[in-house]
Amino acid sequence: MDDTKYGTRNKRGDWKPTEKIQFAPVLDWPFRPVRFAKWLISMDGFFLPWNTFFALSSVLVWWYLTPGTETTQTLAPGWIVYLLARNAVIVLVFYGLWHLRLYTQRAQGNSFKYDGKWPSTDNSAFLFKRQHTDNLIRTFGSAVPIWTAFEVGMLWASGNGYLPTISWAEHPIYLLALLLLTPFWADFHFYLVHRMIHWPPLYKHVHSVHHNNVNPGPFSGLAMHTVEHLLYFSSALIFLIVPASPLHFITQLLLKALGPAQTHSGFDKVVIGESSTLDTHSYAHYLHHKYFECNYADALIPLDKWFGTFHDGTPEKQEAMEQRLAARAAKWNQK
Amino acid sequence: MAWLEVCAASAIDEEDVMRFDQGDKTFAVYRGMDDDYYATDGLCSHEAVHLADGLVMDGLIECPKHNGRFDYRTGVAKGAPVCINLRTYPVKVEDGKVLISL
Numbered sequence: 001m002d003d004t005k006y007g008t009r010n011k012r013g014d015w016k017p018t019e020k021i022q023f024a025p026v027l028d029w030p031f032r033p034v035r036f037a038k039w040l041i042s043m044d045g046f047f048l049p050w051n052t053f054f055a056l057s058s059v060l061v062w063w064y065l066t067p068g069t070e071t072t073q074t075l076a077p078g079w080i081v082y083l084l085a086r087n088a089v090i091v092l093v094f095y096g097l098w099h100l101r102l103y104t105q106r107a108q109g110n111s112f113k114y115d116g117k118w119p120s121t122d123n124s125a126f127l128f129k130r131q132h133t134d135n136l137i138r139t140f141g142s143a144v145p146i147w148t149a150f151e152v153g154m155l156w157a158s159g160n161g162y163l164p165t166i167s168w169a170e171h172p173i174y175l176l177a178l179l180l181l182t183p184f185w186a187d188f189h190f191y192l193v194h195r196m197i198h199w200p201p202l203y204k205h206v207h208s209v210h211h212n213n214v215n216p217g218p219f220s221g222l223a224m225h226t227v228e229h230l231l232y233f234s235s236a237l238i239f240l241i242v243p244a245s246p247l248h249f250i251t252q253l254l255l256k257a258l259g260p261a262q263t264h265s266g267f268d269k270v271v272i273g274e275s276s277t278l279d280t281h282s283y284a285h286y287l288h289h290k291y292f293e294c295n296y297a298d299a300l301i302p303l304d305k306w307f308g309t310f311h312d313g314t315p316e317k318q319e320a321m322e323q324r325l326a327a328r329a330a331k332w333n334q335k
Numbered sequence: 336m337a338w339l340e341v342c343a344a345s346a347i348d349e350e351d352v353m354r355f356d357q358g359d360k361t362f363a364v365y366r367g368m369d370d371d372y373y374a375t376d377g378l379c380s381h382e383a384v385h386l387a388d389g390l391v392m393d394g395l396i397e398c399p400k401h402n403g404r405f406d407y408r409t410g411v412a413k414g415a416p417v418c419i420n421l422r423t424y425p426v427k428v429e430d431g432k433v434l435i436s437l
Contacts, residue, residue, distance in 0.1 A: 012392055124384070125400050211416070214402045290402065292415035325415055332418040 001271045003111040013116020017268050020312040021284050021295075023302045026184075044279040050262060051183055057258070058251035061090070066155070066250065073159035075152070084148045087257070091144055091222070095261045098218035101270070103132075108271040114286045115215040115266060125212040135219035138209070143222035146229035147257050150236050154249045157240070164243040171243075178244055182251050183300060186259070189235035191297035191304075197228060198293070213264070216289050221260025232256060263298065264289075287311050294321050336425070338434040344372070347433070352396060352407075354387035357437060363387050364426065364433060365407045367394065372426045373407050374435045380412070380419035 003009075007017040024046065025035045039045045065086055067079045101107045103119070110116065119131040126134035157163050168175055197207040206225040213220035224232065233256055236249045263285045269277035281299070288295040294311035297303045304310035311317045341355045347366040354377055355362045361377030363386040375396070379386055384400040391397075395414075396407045403417030410421035425436040 012390065123400060125382075212401070322413070325412075325418075329412045329418045329420070333412075333420050 001108065001111050001275065001277070003269075006112070007268070009116070013110070015110070015112060015114055015116070015268070016313060017283055020314050021299055022312070023299050023305065026300070027302060044281070046183075049278065050259075050281070054255050054258060055179065055182075055251065058247060058254045061086075061254060062247045062250045066246070069159040072152075072155040075156055080148070080152050083151060084145065087148050087151070088140060088144050090254075091139060091257065094258050095139070095218050095221070098261045098265055099132075102265060102267055103217050108267075111271060112268040112277075113266055114268065114283070115290075117215055119213075119215055119217050119220075119266075123212075131213065131215075132217065132219060135213070135217070135223040138223040138225075139219055142226045143224065143229050143257070146226065147233055147253055150233045151250065151253055154236055154239065154253075155246065158246050158249075163239060164241070165245060166243045168245060174243075175245055175248070178242070178248060179251060182248070182255055185238060186235055186252060186255050187298050187300040188303070189238075190232070191301070193231045193234075194296045197231065198296070211289065211292060214289055216264040216266050216286070218261040218265050221262075221264035222257070283313060284311075287313065291321060293325070336436045338427070338436050341374075341433040341435050344370075344428050344431050344433050347372075350391045352387050352389065352391050354385055355435065360437075361385065362424065362435065362437075363396065363407070364435060365391060365396065367408070371408075372428060372433055374424040374426045375405065375407055375410050375421040379403060379417065380421060381417045386421075 003015060006019075007015050009015045025032055025039050028035070040047060043049065067082070071079050120126065121130050123129055123131065127137055128134065154163070158165050166175070197203060206227045209225040210220075210223060210228060213223060222229075233253060235256060236252045239249045239252070262280050263282045265280050265282055266286070267280060268283055269279055271277055284295040284299050291311065294309050294317075295304055296309060302310070311321055339357060341364050342353060347353045347364065349366055349368055349370075352363050352365045355364050355374070356377075363375050363377045365373045365375070367373065375386070377385055377387060379398040379400065381398065381403050382400055384398055386396050386398060386405075388399045389397045390399070391407070394406055394408055395404045397404050398417065401416050402414070403412070404414035405411065405417065405421050406413055407421075408423075410423040412418055412420050427434050
């Protein structure tokens, strides 16, 4: 598929989309109901395809693959190890499919690939000098266990009445509305945590591990320092105080666990068949990995716009970002 | 000003870079698009990686480790995560050889 219809490739081989990044029209003022409705229901909008996929996956995981309350009331190795294995398999299958198609089979070549190069196989930034090996170790050695630990803790707390759990039979509308807010809370929490770990001491010792992936692939998504995993998955702790059902923290955790495959895919679109594509909505986060100090959140809530760190991919925003960097560099070079 | 010979001018391709070690110091020597030559510190000011392994393009050297960018003509840091400029050194070409003054 000809990606030059949708963007341009520079001399270095990097591809960028023609269309600039736009925020979801949730907080537009004045509110634009038609645009909002289109965004809600269109393909590549709020519901389709990704949030619907994550919501349905969460329901299936909760219903069929999560032990009942009578089991989770007591901490025991059996169900904890089961959850660890379950989560490892989910990550392996989901991330594995992304990686297999885009990086092993290279099914669409470098069409829609942001970075002209393929991930490093000889870079001292990574464990064993290989990006993919490093990413796998950090994903399965830290991310999956931390995700599981949060889930075990929340299930145990819920089973023992330590969470304000309410039933779907009594509060269906409230619980559904709360479920729809899952991506918004995830984005808001991510922004807060993300700004915090860009504070130089935390960046140096913690977040730099993730930022070694300047040319990310799907498995880069969860390739973080363990401290970052603890902060990253802590978004589920909101349900210690917000009345909800177990489905809500399971969905929150599953979204945090699987979402990064898409946002770190390194491709703007996945080509399906001869002429169809699926947007990954990952350009904003790709620019963050490339330039380090823009787009701390995804483009759901305009936090970066409010705080002056938004890069929409245009030359104007590039210039603004370079000026911010130059001002910071000038301070450093005076020392 | 003492000049040290680095290499033959033709040994560096257009828009390319070569590593040059002198004693315990290391430098990066560049050839631009117009047969102009430049030299900077050889290690990235961010994490001490050899810039000679990086990509030269449009007046910039891109560090191979984190893609931090410098203008190799001035040494100025141009892209995160690098903030600290590189030191630059005088370079000239005489009799087909690249010379650097340290």
